[in-house]
Amino acid sequence: MLRIQTTPSLILIVLAGCATAPPPLLHEKYQVTQTNQVDEVEAAERVSTPLRSLARTAGSGDIFAGSYRRDPKTSIATGGLKSFSTIAALRSSLPTDSHMESLGITRAPDSERVPEEQYNVSVEGYIYAASKESDNDFHLIVGDKDCAAASCFINVEVSGLPQDPSESSYATLTSVRTKFLAYFNNQGPKRAYKTFDPPIAVTLTGSVFFDVDHLAGSIGPAGFKPSSAWEIHPLTDITFEP
Numbered sequence: 001m002l003r004i005q006t007t008p009s010l011i012l013i014v015l016a017g018c019a020t021a022p023p024p025l026l027h028e029k030y031q032v033t034q035t036n037q038v039d040e041v042e043a044a045e046r047v048s049t050p051l052r053s054l055a056r057t058a059g060s061g062d063i064f065a066g067s068y069r070r071d072p073k074t075s076i077a078t079g080g081l082k083s084f085s086t087i088a089a090l091r092s093s094l095p096t097d098s099h100m101e102s103l104g105i106t107r108a109p110d111s112e113r114v115p116e117e118q119y120n121v122s123v124e125g126y127i128y129a130a131s132k133e134s135d136n137d138f139h140l141i142v143g144d145k146d147c148a149a150a151s152c153f154i155n156v157e158v159s160g161l162p163q164d165p166s167e168s169s170y171a172t173l174t175s176v177r178t179k180f181l182a183y184f185n186n187q188g189p190k191r192a193y194k195t196f197d198p199p200i201a202v203t204l205t206g207s208v209f210f211d212v213d214h215l216a217g218s219i220g221p222a223g224f225k226p227s228s229a230w231e232i233h234p235l236t237d238i239t240f241e242p
Contacts, residue, residue, distance in 0.1 A: 159173055
């Protein structure tokens with residue numbers, strides 16, 4: 001008869017092994033569908049790019065590679081934190097798109113945040129779709145549970161990192177980007193959108209931001225397009241499946 005003697009040290013070794021086991025693959029919990037849909041601002045390039053090449057032509061690396069409003073996109077709002085239980089509640093609290101468009105916000109790299117963008121939010125939601133953009137931002141289309149209207153979706157961005165590691169936001173943006181990629185087993189979404197069924201529950205924290213480059217209804221795959229150019233950008237913290 002084979003006898004196995006257990007000791008406290010053996011039990012600790014076994015528990016440690018369980019704690020360090022790799023996370024389950026995403027497709028074991030969700031139906032992940034790779035679409036060929038990209039945002040309208042990148043569609044022109046996609047027309048001349050074969051689908052099999054989309055992953056290779058997506059932004060490479062982690063440093064922010066865009067120019068439009070570069071400084072606010074890679075920095076954190078200095079105001080306080082407001083908490084919301086739903087995306088719809090967050091959306092309804094924001095100024096209208098027409099008001100924001102009337103402020104004359106420019107696309108210049110150093111176009112700073114206006115007072116309406118100078119605070120942070122925390123909100124619960126569900127990731128319905130995600131893609132990586134050519135500027136190295138990840139677009140997350142987040143909505144409420146069973147959301148079926150454009151008014152309960154919002155674009156949330158895991159921002160590319162500042163070029164200068166000494167920037168005050170660098171450590172925070174690196175941390176949230178690392179956490180985001182780890183959930184996807186370090187194989188984040190590529191340029192064309194992936195969709196998730198059921199959508200992935202998350203708690204998000206980040207700065208509100210009005211994107212003058214992306215008009216309402218131009219972000220996200222079919223069926224998941226927010227009806228506003230308001231975003232959470234950059235994301236500063238994310239908790240998956242809270």
